[in-house]
Amino acid sequence: MSSSGSTYGDIHRYEPARESTAAAIAIVLLTIIEVVFVFLFTYGLISGWGLTDTGNMYLGAVLAVIFIDLAFILAMYRKEFLPDVVIVKKRRRKWEDLYIREEDVDGTPFADGAWDHVKRAVYPYYKR
Amino acid sequence: MTESSEESYAADSRSGSAAAEDSSAAPDPATEADAAGQSSTESDDLEALRKEVEETYDFDNFGPAEMAEMSLEEWEAAFDPDTWIVGEELLDRVEQELKARVAIREIFAIVERVEDRVVAYSDEGYAIVYADGSVEGEGTVLRDVKPTVALCSMEDYELMEAPEDASLPEPQDVVEGSGEFGNLMLQIVAGAQMLVGFGLLVAWLALPSLSTVVAPIAAIGFLVIGFFLFLVVANARLSDRFRTEEFRNRLRALDAAGDERLEELLHDEEPERARSTDEDGAGADETGDNDGEKARDFAGSADSGDREDGGPTAETRGDQQSVDAGTADEARES
Numbered sequence: 001m002s003s004s005g006s007t008y009g010d011i012h013r014y015e016p017a018r019e020s021t022a023a024a025i026a027i028v029l030l031t032i033i034e035v036v037f038v039f040l041f042t043y044g045l046i047s048g049w050g051l052t053d054t055g056n057m058y059l060g061a062v063l064a065v066i067f068i069d070l071a072f073i074l075a076m077y078r079k080e081f082l083p084d085v086v087i088v089k090k091r092r093r094k095w096e097d098l099y100i101r102e103e104d105v106d107g108t109p110f111a112d113g114a115w116d117h118v119k120r121a122v123y124p125y126y127k128r
Numbered sequence: 129m130t131e132s133s134e135e136s137y138a139a140d141s142r143s144g145s146a147a148a149e150d151s152s153a154a155p156d157p158a159t160e161a162d163a164a165g166q167s168s169t170e171s172d173d174l175e176a177l178r179k180e181v182e183e184t185y186d187f188d189n190f191g192p193a194e195m196a197e198m199s200l201e202e203w204e205a206a207f208d209p210d211t212w213i214v215g216e217e218l219l220d221r222v223e224q225e226l227k228a229r230v231a232i233r234e235i236f237a238i239v240e241r242v243e244d245r246v247v248a249y250s251d252e253g254y255a256i257v258y259a260d261g262s263v264e265g266e267g268t269v270l271r272d273v274k275p276t277v278a279l280c281s282m283e284d285y286e287l288m289e290a291p292e293d294a295s296l297p298e299p300q301d302v303v304e305g306s307g308e309f310g311n312l313m314l315q316i317v318a319g320a321q322m323l324v325g326f327g328l329l330v331a332w333l334a335l336p337s338l339s340t341v342v343a344p345i346a347a348i349g350f351l352v353i354g355f356f357l358f359l360v361v362a363n364a365r366l367s368d369r370f371r372t373e374e375f376r377n378r379l380r381a382l383d384a385a386g387d388e389r390l391e392e393l394l395h396d397e398e399p400e401r402a403r404s405t406d407e408d409g410a411g412a413d414e415t416g417d418n419d420g421e422k423a424r425d426f427a428g429s430a431d432s433g434d435r436e437d438g439g440p441t442a443e444t445r446g447d448q449q450s451v452d453a454g455t456a457d458e459a460r461e462s
Binding site for chain 1: 328343
């Protein structure tokens with residue numbers, strides 16, 4: 001392919017996270033909401049709010065808020081608080097690669113055995 | 129577009145003297161005599177030829193096969209070499225663009241201007257850009273540099289502004305990427321979830337009023353979410369440590385290799401290059417490669433392809449196909 005040799009695990013770009021002020025304020029607010037609603041839900045469950053019709057709906061809504069809020073927290077964390085990294089990985093076989101040449105049907109293995117594959121997937125610098 | 133129409137055209141333009149334009153022996157003297165005879169009506173001919181080419185070929189649907197069908201004269205008539213930026217200006221543009229791209233970390237390489245070429249290299253590959261727009265090299269650097277050269281040779285492409293210090297960071301300047309603030313927030317959320325999960329479990333065991341299955345399910349849900357969030361934070365910290373170290377190592381390796389590698393690259397290229405320019409067209413081994421490249425580039429993007437392989441290349445690069453180089457020079461002389 002375009003790159004030759006073993007470049008698996010090479011880091012192409014490593015930029016620190018932005019951590020903008022707006023994002024920081026947003027994630028703090030979201031965290032506070034999350035904690036409050038988690039405790040509210042638990043309190044409501046224990047004190048039996050769910051036994052009435054409206055109370056049940058109310059508990060359900062609180063639970064929904066918890067999950068949606070959690071989703072936003074994770075999105076924010078991933079976008080603003082994790083570094084921007086481009087790393088060379090093994091290109092997996094795609095459908096369009098199949099049967100280019102008969103002997104290439106299985107591709108080139110970069111590890112021997114299933115366990116080795118797992119190790120390399122978890123830690124790309126294992127035995128370069 | 130068919131074989132016969134092209135044949136008939138070829139017969140017209142050369143007054144029936146040249147038989148087959150691709151056979152290497154025949155056309156050279158024939159075209160020369162031909163061109164000398166018709167020099168007065170040259171510009172009219174060129175116009176007519178251009179028109180004819182435009183009618184014959186469908187340039188909206190133009191691939192390597194059609195390109196192979198064209199004769200050199202048709203090619204020269206249809207594609208104006210002045211359309212593309214080449215030479216010193218191209219190198220300046222490529223250098224600036226590459227530096228800008230390195231600065232925004234799109235390309236991992238050291239970019240240097242050496243005499244009449246721009247060299248970009250990293251520990252895993254290299255690319256050398258020549259004044260005529262040809263690129264050679266290997267690895268990811270070559271893959272990243274090629275489109276840059278194509279873009280820079282287009283007049284209407286606006287270059288990116290390269291900052292003052294447009295280079296890769298120093299190894300010791302690389303800081304661990306994820307700040308602790310985001311991790312702290314995530315840990316607070318995870319902690320709350322875990323606490324509530326345990327609380328619900330205990331309450332379910334202790335309070336007789338919570339007899340349904342809802343409480344333990346919710347408890348397990350909260351515990352799982354909390355555990356997952358802690359795992360996310362742990363993974364971020366751990367992989368950060370490894371990745372910064374790895375990135376620093378790569379930068380160090382590049383620094384250490386630096387000048388030696390540049391020397392090595394330039395000296396490797398020197399003799400090959402000289403040989404191929406000396407023997408005009410006799411570099412048979414490179415010819416095949418170059419043709420393949422030509423076809424592929426063209427299929428990929430007409431813009432980048434024909435600049436690299438159009439008019440100006442024939443005289444500056446010796447490794448064009450022998451017939452093409454010969455006839456192109458003569459056409460220009462006449």
